[in-house]
Amino acid sequence: MTREYKSVRSAYGNTLKELGRENKNIVVLDADLSCSTQTQIFAKEFPDRFFNAGIAEQDLMTTAAGLACTGKIPFVSTFAIFASGRAWEQIRNTICYSNLNVKIAATHGGITVGEDGASHQALEDISLMRSIPNMTVIVPADEKETIQAVKYAASVYGPVYIRIARTNLPDIFDSSYKFNINKAVIMQKGTDISLISNGETLVETMDCAKILSEKGINAEIINVPVVKPIDSDTIISSAKKTNRVFTIENHSVIGGLGSAVCEVLSENYPVKITRIGINDQFGQSGTAKELMNYYGLSAEKLTEKIMGQLKNDTTAKCIQKI
Numbered sequence: 237m238t239r240e241y242k243s244v245r246s247a248y249g250n251t252l253k254e255l256g257r258e259n260k261n262i263v264v265l266d267a268d269l270s271c272s273t274q275t276q277i278f279a280k281e282f283p284d285r286f287f288n289a290g291i292a293e294q295d296l297m298t299t300a301a302g303l304a305c306t307g308k309i310p311f312v313s314t315f316a317i318f319a320s321g322r323a324w325e326q327i328r329n330t331i332c333y334s335n336l337n338v339k340i341a342a343t344h345g346g347i348t349v350g351e352d353g354a355s356h357q358a359l360e361d362i363s364l365m366r367s368i369p370n371m372t373v374i375v376p377a378d379e380k381e382t383i384q385a386v387k388y389a390a391s392v393y394g395p396v397y398i399r400i401a402r403t404n405l406p407d408i409f410d411s412s413y414k415f416n417i418n419k420a421v422i423m424q425k426g427t428d429i430s431l432i433s434n435g436e437t438l439v440e441t442m443d444c445a446k447i448l449s450e451k452g453i454n455a456e457i458i459n460v461p462v463v464k465p466i467d468s469d470t471i472i473s474s475a476k477k478t479n480r481v482f483t484i485e486n487h488s489v490i491g492g493l494g495s496a497v498c499e500v501l502s503e504n505y506p507v508k509i510t511r512i513g514i515n516d517q518f519g520q521s522g523t524a525k526e527l528m529n530y531y532g533l534s535a536e537k538l539t540e541k542i543m544g545q546l547k548n549d550t551t552a553k554c555i556q557k558i
Contacts, residue, residue: 239407240407241404241405241406242378242404242405242406242407243274243404244376244379244382244400244404244405245272245274245400246274246277247382248275248313248341248343248382248383248386249273249274249275249278250277251383251386251387252264252275252277252278252386253278253281253282255386255387255390256281256282256285257281259390260285261307261309262285262308262309262390263285263286263287263303263309263310264278264282264285264310264311264312264313265286265288265289265296265300265303265310265311266279266288266289266296267289267290267291267293267296267313267314268288268289268290269313269314269315269343270288272343272344272402273313273314273341273343273400275313293318293322293323294322294323294325296312296314296323297312297323297327297330297340300331300338301326301330301331301334301338304336304338305336309339309390310339311339311341311386312338312339312340312341313340313342314343315342315343315344315349315356315358316342316343316345316346316358317345317356317358317361319361320342320358320364320365321358321361321364324364327365327368327371327395328368331395332368332369332370333369333370335370335394336394336395337393337395338395338396339386339389339390339395339396340395340396340397340398341386341389341398341400342358342361342397342398343400343401343402344358345358345399345400345401345402345435345486345487346358346401346436346486346487347359347486347514347527347528347533348401348436348527348528349524350402350521350522350523350527351522351523353520353521354518354519354520354521357518357519359487359488359514359518360488360490360491361397361487362375362399362463362487362491362492362493363487363488363491363492363495364491365464366463366464366491366496367491370394370395371396372389372394372395372396372462372465373396373397373463373464374388374396374399374461374463375398375399375434375463375493376399376400376461377408377409377434377435377438378405378409378439380408380409380410380413381408381409381413381415382398382400384413384415385398386398388417392417401435403436403524405436405439406439408438408442408459415461417462417465418462418465418467419467419470420432420458420459420460420461420466420470420471421459421460422456422458422459422474423438423457423458423459424442424445424455424456424457426445426454426455426456427454427456427477427478428454428455428478429448429453429454429478429481429482429542430455430456430474430477430481430482431444431455431458431482431542432458432471432474432481432482432483432484432493432497433457433458433483433485433493434461434463434485434493435461435486436486436528437485437533438459440533440535440538441457441484441535441538443535444536444538444539444542446535447535447536447539448539448542448543453542453543456474458470458471458474460493463493463496466496466497468500468504471497471500471501472500472501472504475501475505476505479507479508480507480508480546480549481497481507481508481509481510482510482511482512483497483498483509483510483511483512483513484512484513484533484538485512486528487513487514488514488516489512489513489514489515489516490516493513494509494512494513497511508549510541510542510545512533512538512541512542513531513533514531
């Protein structure tokens with residue numbers, strides 16, 4: 237079946253416009269990247285509620301904090317590397333310490349930023365954001381999940397960080413999908429191994445599971461769009477069923493989804509876990525597809541990695557199938 241790929245950044249921009257029509261307190265701020273983040277869609281309809289801070293991300297965050305103090309609901313956008321890195325102190329001390337109602341929707345996270353190279357590829361943003369008290373962290377996997385995550389953020393009080401992919405993504409969810417801040421999504425039930433992912437790597441994980449099924453491995457797939465607060469119960473339940481867990485993410489293996497899953501299981505149900513992501517290194521320039529393959533995040537490379545791990549595994553329930 238041919239997949240239709242859609243711009244999740246455009247979905248974000250159009251959702252902002254829709255929210256802006258419904259709520260006059262919605263305001264949007266950007267750091268001179270509105271064409272890339274697609275906040276320009278909101279700006280064209282509501283120019284008096286759009287603020288371009290220029291290349292001054294620290295000012296961007298503190299301005300949003302000020303607007304939140306007046307009762308506005310600011311959505312702040314720039315590239316993930318600048319939002320989470322350059323303005324981390326302002327997010328921590330001004331937004332989160334005061335528990336202000338600021339939503340940070342950062343685009344261009346992970347290695348799929350592509351040709352812009354290591355300086356623009358945020359591989360640490362989830363780690364940085366989830367370590368701050370009061371911050372909610374969401375990594376949507378397709379257009380529908382992005383739209384619902386943005387609407388959720390607008391509907392609740394408090395700081396929210398949403399990582400929005402640069403790349404176009406295929407539809408994963410249908411019209412029945414309901415985003416739930418407290419629940420991970422079991423995409424496919426399985427008995428042999430647990431594959432836990434989110435964001436851009438979810439579709440690769442699903443394709444990987446299809447290849448594994450041809451090799452006799454029955455994988456359970458769990459989408460964890462909400463890295464904080466994480467749904468511990470679903471993760472623990474799956475680990476008890478399969479006794480072998482793999483996490484897959486477009487992020488450093490340090491501090492992101494894999495680390496969050498390790499924290500949950502080490503305290504509740506110790507089991508062997510393999511974290512698949514960027515292995516404590518910087519990215520490099522290349523197309524998104526080239527980099528996903530190079531760093532082992534394509535479906536084919538994931539399959540090779542997982543099969544290699546299982547062949548040397550003495551604890552996995554599916555060892556007799558290898």
